[in-house]
Amino acid sequence: MKKLLPRLALLALSIALALVLAEIGLRLWFRAHGGDQDFHTALLRARGASTRGAFTLIQLVQASPVPDIVYELRPGLEGTFRGQSVRTTANGVRGDRDVALEKPAGTVRIVGLGDSNAFGWGVGEGEPYLEIVQHELDASAAAKSGRRFEVLNFGVPGYNTTMEVATYEHRAARFAPDLVIIHFIGNDLGLPHFMQPPETLRTTSHVYLWDLLHARFGSMQDEADPDLLAHDRSGLDPEARRQVRGQYQHMLGPDAYRRAMARLAALTRPRGIPVIVMALGDVSGEGSLAHQAADANGFRFLDASPHFYRYLIDHGIGTEKADWQRTFRIPHDGHPNRLGHRLYAEVLMTELERVVKFKE
Numbered sequence: 001m002k003k004l005l006p007r008l009a010l011l012a013l014s015i016a017l018a019l020v021l022a023e024i025g026l027r028l029w030f031r032a033h034g035g036d037q038d039f040h041t042a043l044l045r046a047r048g049a050s051t052r053g054a055f056t057l058i059q060l061v062q063a064s065p066v067p068d069i070v071y072e073l074r075p076g077l078e079g080t081f082r083g084q085s086v087r088t089t090a091n092g093v094r095g096d097r098d099v100a101l102e103k104p105a106g107t108v109r110i111v112g113l114g115d116s117n118a119f120g121w122g123v124g125e126g127e128p129y130l131e132i133v134q135h136e137l138d139a140s141a142a143a144k145s146g147r148r149f150e151v152l153n154f155g156v157p158g159y160n161t162t163m164e165v166a167t168y169e170h171r172a173a174r175f176a177p178d179l180v181i182i183h184f185i186g187n188d189l190g191l192p193h194f195m196q197p198p199e200t201l202r203t204t205s206h207v208y209l210w211d212l213l214h215a216r217f218g219s220m221q222d223e224a225d226p227d228l229l230a231h232d233r234s235g236l237d238p239e240a241r242r243q244v245r246g247q248y249q250h251m252l253g254p255d256a257y258r259r260a261m262a263r264l265a266a267l268t269r270p271r272g273i274p275v276i277v278m279a280l281g282d283v284s285g286e287g288s289l290a291h292q293a294a295d296a297n298g299f300r301f302l303d304a305s306p307h308f309y310r311y312l313i314d315h316g317i318g319t320e321k322a323d324w325q326r327t328f329r330i331p332h333d334g335h336p337n338r339l340g341h342r343l344y345a346e347v348l349m350t351e352l353e354r355v356v357k358f359k360e
Helices: 004-032 035-047 129-138 161-170 199-205 208-217 238-246 253-271 285-296 305-314 321-328 338-359
Strands: 052-055 061-063 071-073 078-081 084-087 107-113 148-153 179-183 275-279 300-303
Touching (some): 107 161, 161 179, 275 338, 285 300, 305 321
Parallel strands (some): 179 275
Antiparallel strands (some): 078 084
8 A cells, every 4th residue: 555655646747647648738839820719619619509499599699709799600510599480691690601701793792780679689581671582682673773782681699789899890881882881779878798707807817628529528508608698697606707898898888889880880981881870769868879970970860760650550550559569579589570670671772772873
C-alpha cells in the first residue's frame, strides 16, 4: 500500500496536469480562431443540433457575435415551429429564398425589421405579411415589366428596437436595401427574450473541455445554443440575475427607443433609404412614442389599425376588444393570425405601390 499510494498520487497529478493543459490548449485554439463565437459553433456541432424537425423557440436561434444583436436565427432550418412550417435561408432570415449579398441590377430590395410579429409567430411559410408582400410584388405590374423585388425578413422573436437597429447596421445594411420597414409593438422597449451571460459569469462558468465533452456525451434536451440564457432566469442567484439584466439597461425605455430610431436615421438618411414604421395604433402610450420618433427622424409612420377596424365593420363583426382578438389574434396567444398578417400586407402594399412608383 505504501508503494501504491505514491503511484496513484503521481497518476492523479499527471491526469490533472493533462486536463489543465488540454483546457489551456482549447482556450488558446478557440480564441485564435474566432473566440467564443467559434466555440459556440463547435458546441452546437458536438450536440448534433439538427437543422430539421420540430423546433422550440430556443432551437431556432443562436448567439450573435454582435453584443447589441444578442441572438439571431440559425441559418438553413427547415421544419415546424408551434405546429406551423418554418424555414430560414442561408442568410439566417425567415423564408425560402436565398439572396446574394450583391444586389442584381434592376432589383428593388426591401428589408423588414421586427420581433415575433414581423417574424410570423404561429403562422406557416408564405403567411407572414412580409412574405405575402413578396408574392404580391412578384405579381405586380412593375415586376411584369422586368423589375425584380426581394423582401428580406430580419424579424426575430423577442427583439427590441435597439436589437432591430443593430441587426440593420451589422447584417441587413450589407444587402444594400432600397427600403426599410420596422415593425413596432409596445414591448420593443423591454429586455431581449434571451440573453447572453456577462463576461464575469461566462469566464467563471466556462470550462471548455467539460463543455465539449458534455455537449458530445451528455443529455442535450433542447439542443439550444450554450451561450444563451433561457427567458426564465429564476434559477440564477440574485447577483447573477442583476449582472445579466444590467448589461442590457441601455436598451430599455423610451429614451433607448428614441436613440435607436435616431441611429436608424443616421444609417439610412445619407443613402436616401426611406423607412416605414409599421404599427397598430398611434394615439396613446407607446404608439404615440413611435409616431413621434418617426416624425422626428423623417420616417413614414404607417398605422394599420384603421384598416383592421374597417374589416370588422365591413363584416359586421363588432369593434370591441374581444371582437378584435377573436378575429385577428391566435387564440390564447396574442400574435396576429393569418388574417391579421393578410391585413398588414394589404396596408403595406398600398404604401409600397406609392413608393415603388417614385423609384421607377
